[in-house]
Amino acid sequence: MKPYTIDFDLLTGICKSGKVQPVQRRVSQMKMQFADPEAAQKAIDSGDPVLYEFSTLLNDEKKGTLAFGSTIIYPGKIGDEYYMTKGHFHTILDSAEVYYCLSGKGFMMMETPEGDVDLQEVHPGEALYVPGRWAHRSINHGTEPFVMLFVYPGDSGHDYGTIETKGYRKLVVERDGKPVMIDNPKWK
């Protein structure tokens, strides 16, 4: 494999050259993961907005390789819950991930299979280290797109199913205009 370069705009995270195409996730693909499915249905009926998108260079997906790219979480709410990503464990659970925020602001909601929970706020010019074993979900509680670069081990894989089935233990919702972490009433 040969070295290569690829552009990700310093502010928007967008690959303007088109060397990689973003994957978009809309409300309809995450309806049951929001605390208020009726609010989600209303959003779907009025245009099914894009919650977030990400552009990933997968490379070889073997040990020693790295996958990397950019992610953009758009601002908005479903009911009183902020736009967020699905979130995932890595299939090889011990795989870490590094994020670096280029613009906007947001949270990374993290939890381990044992039930440890951690919420980190991330701002432009801050890197976040997500150690192995921590499921992670990005949440935009700001008013601008929340843009981050990410890098993870190429062989780590993604386990979305565990989170889809069980949900996260905690949610971040807006109360009196401010983000608050609450227990997820639907957590199994």
Next chain:
Amino acid sequence: MKPYTIDFDLLTGICKSGKVQPVQRRVSQMKMQFADPEAAQKAIDSGDPVLYEFSTLLNDEKKGTLAFGSTIIYPGKIGDEYYMTKGHFHTILDSAEVYYCLSGKGFMMMETPEGDVDLQEVHPGEALYVPGRWAHRSINHGTEPFVMLFVYPGDSGHDYGTIETKGYRKLVVERDGKPVMIDNPKWK
């Protein structure tokens, strides 16, 4: 291990909070790696300037972890050879590395043990993927600090010795005000 955030300035790459301390490399630590050791000695005698510095979060150095940080290569020349890093292979040779340029511009000089050579120019807002097996050295041929973030597998290790002993097959020097890649006359 718990998640954490750390700041790296979006323009300068500097960790202003002091959560990580930079390691500096001066001309005296790389005298024999420049094509013109007399020019290097002259630079050492007149203050031994810092060629580059880097700040690394090593984390656990186990499989699945990631090490990351920022690197700043300062502008300047030793004779007609641009300021550059020592460069290294990874001890686990198949370990990749991702770079993302925040400011300045420069080259990544890369070569494999088999003798393949690749030179990539990197600008702000560009990521560079260095696959496993490619030794890599950063070179600043611009007039501003060349600033990049980097991420590599935590267990990859660094083999500086091979490059120190053999040198790189190619050098980047200035000819008529422009950077040119030439054969390294001292390569073994």
